[in-house]
Amino acid sequence: MILSCHELGWRVRNRAIVNDVSLSLRPGEKLGLIGPNGSGKSTLLHMLAGIQKPSRGRVELDGAPLAKMRQRDIAQRLALVEQHADTADRITVRHAVELGRTPWLSALRGWSAGDDDIVTQALADVDLSGFGDRHWHTLSGGEQQRVHIARALAQRPQVLLLDEPTNHLDIRHQLSILELIQRLPTTAIIALHDLNQATLCDRICVLQDGKLRAIGTPSEIMTETLLREVFGVCGHFLVDPADNAQVIRFHTATY
Numbered sequence: 001m002i003l004s005c006h007e008l009g010w011r012v013r014n015r016a017i018v019n020d021v022s023l024s025l026r027p028g029e030k031l032g033l034i035g036p037n038g039s040g041k042s043t044l045l046h047m048l049a050g051i052q053k054p055s056r057g058r059v060e061l062d063g064a065p066l067a068k069m070r071q072r073d074i075a076q077r078l079a080l081v082e083q084h085a086d087t088a089d090r091i092t093v094r095h096a097v098e099l100g101r102t103p104w105l106s107a108l109r110g111w112s113a114g115d116d117d118i119v120t121q122a123l124a125d126v127d128l129s130g131f132g133d134r135h136w137h138t139l140s141g142g143e144q145q146r147v148h149i150a151r152a153l154a155q156r157p158q159v160l161l162l163d164e165p166t167n168h169l170d171i172r173h174q175l176s177i178l179e180l181i182q183r184l185p186t187t188a189i190i191a192l193h194d195l196n197q198a199t200l201c202d203r204i205c206v207l208q209d210g211k212l213r214a215i216g217t218p219s220e221i222m223t224e225t226l227l228r229e230v231f232g233v234c235g236h237f238l239v240d241p242a243d244n245a246q247v248i249r250f251h252t253a254t255y
């Protein structure tokens, strides 16, 4: 297993924010992470990325305990795109993406033409090829979000953790970023609020009040009962005649 966690938990002021979560991801698998606001998705991703120390349980990356790994070794294997990421104001877009190469540089391994190519490719992947010289603070929210995704791509990680990567993006860029993630050989966990987008993943993990409520394929997980009991909405499943895909149509909230 490339990434796994065992009985993972985080408590603050006597409240269990994440409680007893165990997961294993196969190499290349895309796992959608869904759950209502406050269900613990970001906290779980932070623990899986090693930036939040668990109160209990453990995370393993490539078979090794994450807690014992050096930050640089983690960063060569895993990248996190945070929900509210920020970057120093005076930085250019290209420089922001170049920072993704940092874990691979050392006194013996300086910047190379290969690093330039990786950065150029990452900018193209998020449709920002012409933005390299722009200053970060002049970008729109969606453009900034795409820069953060490009930086994570430039890290060339085996595991990509994305916390609501589409929340600031227009529909075209939402779809192109999700399609890009699906195409990557990388293992990925993608926290999403759009339940229709989550059904594009290989499996879906549902968090409710910090606990793992269910995990399985989209057809196993997405039921009217789950929509009602976890998300408090009524939903019906329609079939798109274009490709026979199931689409959820939401109705009134149940409360």
Ligand SMILES: Nc1ncnc2c1ncn2[C@@H]1O[C@H](COP(=O)(O)OP(=O)(O)OP(=O)(O)O)[C@@H](O)[C@H]1O
Residues within 6 Å of the ligand: 012, 017, 035, 036, 037, 038, 039, 040, 041, 042, 043, 044
């Ligand atoms: N440092 C903290 N101190 C106290 N409570 C916290 C702390 N961090 C998170 N929480 C609480 O933990 C719960 C889970 O937060 P988290 O951000 O993980 O949820 P989420 O599922 O990502 O939510 P959203 O969908 O709104 O982004 C929330 O109720 C939040 O208020």
